[in-house]
Amino acid sequence: MNWRLKIEQKFEKLSDFIFENSKKTILAILLIVVGLGSNLSHLRMDTSTEGFLHKTDEMRIKYDEFRDQFGRDEKILIAVETEDIFNLDFLKKLAKLHQELENNLPYIKEVNSLINARNTLGTADSLIVEDLFDNYKIDKSTLNAKKQLATANPLLKDLLFNGDKTFTNIVIDTQTYSSFDKNGKKIVVNEADEFAEETTNDAPKIYLTDNENTKIIEAVQQITKKYEDANFTVHLAGSALFAGVIKQAMRKDTQSFIQKMLLMVILVLALMFRRVSGVVLPLITVVLTIVSAVSLMALFDAPFTVVTQIMPSFLLAVITGASIHLLAMFYKDFAKTGDKKSALRFAMGHSGFAIVMTSLTTAAGMWSFSFSDVAPVADLGIFASASIVLGLLFVLVLLPAMLATLKLKHKPIAAHNKKMDTFLHKIADFSLNHAKSIVSISGIMIIIAVLFATQMKFSHHPLIWFEADNPVRVSVETIDKELNGSMTLEIIVDTGRENGLYEPEILQKIEKATDYLNTLKEGEVFVGKTITLVDVLKETNKALNANDAAFYKIPTNKDLIAQELFLFSNSGSDDLEDFVDSGFSKARITVKVPFVDAIKYNEFLDKIQTHITQEFNAKTDVSFTGIGVLLASIMEKSIHSSAMSYILAFGLIAIMMIILIGNIKIGLISMIPNILPMLTIVALMVGFGIPFDMFSMLVGAIALGLAVDDTVHFMHNFNRYRLEGKSVDEATRLTFIGTGRAIIVTSVVLSLGFLVLLSASMTNMFNFGVLTASAIFVALIADFLLVPAIMKLLEKPKPLEQK
Numbered sequence: 001m002n003w004r005l006k007i008e009q010k011f012e013k014l015s016d017f018i019f020e021n022s023k024k025t026i027l028a029i030l031l032i033v034v035g036l037g038s039n040l041s042h043l044r045m046d047t048s049t050e051g052f053l054h055k056t057d058e059m060r061i062k063y064d065e066f067r068d069q070f071g072r073d074e075k076i077l078i079a080v081e082t083e084d085i086f087n088l089d090f091l092k093k094l095a096k097l098h099q100e101l102e103n104n105l106p107y108i109k110e111v112n113s114l115i116n117a118r119n120t121l122g123t124a125d126s127l128i129v130e131d132l133f134d135n136y137k138i139d140k141s142t143l144n145a146k147k148q149l150a151t152a153n154p155l156l157k158d159l160l161f162n163g164d165k166t167f168t169n170i171v172i173d174t175q176t177y178s179s180f181d182k183n184g185k186k187i188v189v190n191e192a193d194e195f196a197e198e199t200t201n202d203a204p205k206i207y208l209t210d211n212e213n214t215k216i217i218e219a220v221q222q223i224t225k226k227y228e229d230a231n232f233t234v235h236l237a238g239s240a241l242f243a244g245v246i247k248q249a250m251r252k253d254t255q256s257f258i259q260k261m262l263l264m265v266i267l268v269l270a271l272m273f274r275r276v277s278g279v280v281l282p283l284i285t286v287v288l289t290i291v292s293a294v295s296l297m298a299l300f301d302a303p304f305t306v307v308t309q310i311m312p313s314f315l316l317a318v319i320t321g322a323s324i325h326l327l328a329m330f331y332k333d334f335a336k337t338g339d340k341k342s343a344l345r346f347a348m349g350h351s352g353f354a355i356v357m358t359s360l361t362t363a364a365g366m367w368s369f370s371f372s373d374v375a376p377v378a379d380l381g382i383f384a385s386a387s388i389v390l391g392l393l394f395v396l397v398l399l400p401a402m403l404a405t406l407k408l409k410h411k412p413i414a415a416h417n418k419k420m421d422t423f424l425h426k427i428a429d430f431s432l433n434h435a436k437s438i439v440s441i442s443g444i445m446i447i448i449a450v451l452f453a454t455q456m457k458f459s460h461h462p463l464i465w466f467e468a469d470n471p472v473r474v475s476v477e478t479i480d481k482e483l484n485g486s487m488t489l490e491i492i493v494d495t496g497r498e499n500g501l502y503e504p505e506i507l508q509k510i511e512k513a514t515d516y517l518n519t520l521k522e523g524e525v526f527v528g529k530t531i532t533l534v535d536v537l538k539e540t541n542k543a544l545n546a547n548d549a550a551f552y553k554i555p556t557n558k559d560l561i562a563q564e565l566f567l568f569s570n571s572g573s574d575d576l577e578d579f580v581d582s583g584f585s586k587a588r589i590t591v592k593v594p595f596v597d598a599i600k601y602n603e604f605l606d607k608i609q610t611h612i613t614q615e616f617n618a619k620t621d622v623s624f625t626g627i628g629v630l631l632a633s634i635m636e637k638s639i640h641s642s643a644m645s646y647i648l649a650f651g652l653i654a655i656m657m658i659i660l661i662g663n664i665k666i667g668l669i670s671m672i673p674n675i676l677p678m679l680t681i682v683a684l685m686v687g688f689g690i691p692f693d694m695f696s697m698l699v700g701a702i703a704l705g706l707a708v709d710d711t712v713h714f715m716h717n718f719n720r721y722r723l724e725g726k727s728v729d730e731a732t733r734l735t736f737i738g739t740g741r742a743i744i745v746t747s748v749v750l751s752l753g754f755l756v757l758l759s760a761s762m763t764n765m766f767n768f769g770v771l772t773a774s775a776i777f778v779a780l781i782a783d784f785l786l787v788p789a790i791m792k793l794l795e796k797p798k799p800l801e802q803k
Helices: 002-020 024-039 059-069 088-104 141-150 212-228 239-274 274-301 308-337 341-372 375-405 415-432 435-453 473-481 505-516 533-542 558-569 598-615 627-661 666-667 672-688 696-723 730-761 763-794
Strands: 074-080 108-112 117-122 127-131 167-174 233-237 486-492 530-531 585-594 623-624
Touching: 002 024, 002 088, 002 167, 002 341, 002 696, 024 274, 024 375, 024 763, 059 486, 074 212, 074 239, 074 473, 088 108, 088 141, 088 167, 088 212, 117 533, 127 308, 127 533, 127 558, 127 666, 141 341, 167 435, 167 473, 167 533, 212 233, 212 239, 212 623, 233 239, 239 598, 239 623, 239 730, 274 308, 274 375, 274 730, 308 341, 308 375, 308 696, 308 730, 308 763, 341 375, 341 627, 341 730, 375 598, 375 627, 415 435, 415 730, 415 763, 435 585, 435 672, 486 627, 505 533, 505 558, 505 598, 530 533, 533 558, 598 623, 623 627, 627 666, 627 696, 666 730, 666 763, 672 696, 696 730, 696 763, 730 763
Parallel strands: none
Antiparallel strands: 074 167, 074 233, 108 167, 117 127, 486 585, 486 623, 530 585
């Protein structure tokens, strides 16, 4: 007996067991779901840039070390546009906004603006470091003098105001660490301890959480909204704010996706089965799968991210599709016999193995992502594949148990089903009668798509996920233009020795490096400003030399440098902590850059890394970190990981197809129709200028895993009829009648599942939905036309067929 028939018999026996123990089975499944669901409250969201890297990634480790030393580099920028930033009324309003932000924003470290800009002055016997407008006092009599001081300070231009004095910037530094421990309890800080943030407790520190960041963003949005008017236009930007806005969009979109998808699935199921059970039972199966999937993420502390947000809609479509295949066979046999037990036995025996194989191929497509260097992509691979297997358990165990428990009315085969059978018969005949033409045209399409693939361009630009008129995108682009950058790169110069930064040679090299950086402009990528310890030192040296501008330079004496920095640190200002470590061995160079495509930063970074590393001697270690560097690294990892995912997914699925078909040659050839959807995606992307970014990279492996499902169902039934001695033509027609309708409906459900993403507020999700739905549609056409045509040309007639 053929091994496939033996497996089918096992499924028939499983069906009988479930039928006889249906209530116990339902109870056991519900207990499993309730047990997993108890973890739901622990699910967290993460839209941070560093969250795209695994915690063990070297780049992530360096970034964490940087944050531990210098604090969080992600800022919230509030750029205010007006006619003249030094207008008295405007400054008073700005001071009021500054003060309200300081008093009412949660989880922040400090607020910096023109109001409290550092003003370093020297007197006959002391160094004074004060705020430009001390105690928020805006006085008309001193306004011109303050304006001159601000304008004369080279550090403030492009940091706190633009050249035309029509934009001013408020920079908000958030806390580095969370105010709560891992158990959610508030951490009590000793306010008397100036180093409280570093010595709060002995427990492992948790960086500022996504929820805390979101609360800051929401507060900023609420406060700034009150101040806006025609002469006080507010632009919000900064990497911290951008992460918060993405999270807001994710929350809104995810809820919308699931609601719309549920409505579409209900409509399709109602039209197909015209039974309440045919709608309700698949939905119960799907909902329990999604709840279990999200609970698994919470159980293993995997955050919900901008990547994993596609998982609920994906599972909804996939599990509904698997349910449709089982129910289609069940209702078809039940309509003939009226015997629920035998109909269930028939459905499980006929489709059980195919459903297992389709679930495993889809899971394999997703599992291929689990080795990704990009953490959310790896999470998607791990939890989506695990959830598909869990959903398989629900489809083949819970769904039959619910069918066994319910009282179902016996209905004869509907007339609309007979019309569908006639339509499928015609498609089968068309494919069989034009086999050579279909294969030839498909071959030409593959060649054309490959040519398109050679023109593919990589990109990763989160800003263009939002429409051109989106307020966040407009604000970022405005700040990039008017204030020369809204994002930062960070360069760490480590002398490796205590007080190494007192050496004039090191400081001169830092100055030379920043002079070089400030000249860089390559297309959209440029350096808008650099901020370092050297700026503080030059300010101090000038102040201690009768405020003479000629002394705005680095002293040449090591002892004098040490003395001046000591005087500055004792002046009441803690600004030095932002630029150096406590032992004066490490210095930080902050580089302002615009928010552009991460791909463009790779060459740019390679160039400056080579130049700056050469600037320092071998005893000085120079490293690069910060949000800008992370973005570039993430895209590079995405490209490499996606290539590996495609190879792995194709290999795993090809092996499964060979096992299913039982023939290496035909198994491999049957993968051709499943390559066609992937190549079609590439052609569409190149043709319509859709960027090949982190999200569109996922489409190929996902599409392959989904597209092969229909091929599996087709080939499973085709081989079944061939083993019964049917000819290729007969086996093809019977396969179309037996499973063709279910293939169409599952393809429709899957397509609709991804087309709901067209309502997304971010274009990356929109593109993902369009591309995946297109791939599923092409896969349906390939399975209905190309697969039968290939079988017609490859399958040799059996001896009985030749007689």
